[in-house]
Amino acid sequence: MSGKDRIPIFPSRGAQTLMKGRLKGAQTGHSLLKKKADALQMRFRLILGKIIETKTLMGEVMKEASFSLAEAKFASGDFNQQILQNVNRAQIKVRTKKDNVAGVSLPVFESYQEGGDSYELTGLARGGQQLAKLKKNYQKAISVLVDLASLQTSFVTLDEAIKITNRRVNAIEHVIIPRIERTLAYIVSELDELEREEFYRLKKIQDKKKVIRAKAEKIAAEKKRLGKLEELAASNNIFDEHHDEDLLF
Numbered sequence: 001m002s003g004k005d006r007i008p009i010f011p012s013r014g015a016q017t018l019m020k021g022r023l024k025g026a027q028t029g030h031s032l033l034k035k036k037a038d039a040l041q042m043r044f045r046l047i048l049g050k051i052i053e054t055k056t057l058m059g060e061v062m063k064e065a066s067f068s069l070a071e072a073k074f075a076s077g078d079f080n081q082q083i084l085q086n087v088n089r090a091q092i093k094v095r096t097k098k099d100n101v102a103g104v105s106l107p108v109f110e111s112y113q114e115g116g117d118s119y120e121l122t123g124l125a126r127g128g129q130q131l132a133k134l135k136k137n138y139q140k141a142i143s144v145l146v147d148l149a150s151l152q153t154s155f156v157t158l159d160e161a162i163k164i165t166n167r168r169v170n171a172i173e174h175v176i177i178p179r180i181e182r183t184l185a186y187i188v189s190e191l192d193e194l195e196r197e198e199f200y201r202l203k204k205i206q207d208k209k210k211v212i213r214a215k216a217e218k219i220a221a222e223k224k225r226l227g228k229l230e231e232l233a234a235s236n237n238i239f240d241e242h243h244d245e246d247l248l249f
Contacts, residue, residue, distance in 0.1 A: 006183040011190035039102040065137040072130040109150035
């Protein structure tokens with residue numbers, strides 16, 4: 001195992017506890033990021049389906065609005081110049097809100113009408129019905145267009161967030177967790193080796209103590225045997241040591 005495959009750390013019990021905590025944290029983070037990625041994927045597929053539906057609806061609405069414009073021009077003549085002269089400010093505006101999906105902020109656009117209708121008298125002489133239909137169709141087209149813009153913006157934002165989240169999940173799963181596991185295996189192997197060395201050292205110490213104890217016991221036994229021999233020799237020479245005087249009768 002090379003040094004690049006694991007975290008450079010001194011093998012000890014404290015380091016083993018630290019690595020176990022880091023491994024548990026990495027596994028928890030991987031699980032949470034995986035759930036986040038699944039939630040984003042679910043919302044991504046939902047938005048994709050809505051985009052397809054909205055684009056289909058957009059084609060129909062724009063086609064209907066174009067036909068309404070042709071009808072209004074046929075009935076009322078060219079009214080573009082009159083409308084342009086009455087334009088002072090936008091009647092339909094767009095506001096932005098935020099939608100939170102698993103910690104990712106998605107922009108949401110919605111259209112609203114501000115003020116009254118500046119063109120309510122347009123077409124009063126002729127073609128009023130066609131102009132009313134034209135305004136209604138184009139207001140619907142603008143609303144659908146804003147919805148489509150909101151969905152596509154959310155789609156792009158979610159796509160980027162999913163890529164980042166998946167990269168993080170893969171990095172934790174294939175780089176961080178295996179590296180911590182290899183570091184833990186290295187620490188365990190080193191600690192086991194130290195334990196074997198300590199066991200061998202203690203065993204050698206015990207063997208030396210046994211040898212020393214055996215020698216001491218042997219010396220003590222030898223001294224005890226010599227002491228008994230001396231006592232026995234002393235008891236055999238008791239008459240030589242104590243000589244009685246001759247008695248005269």
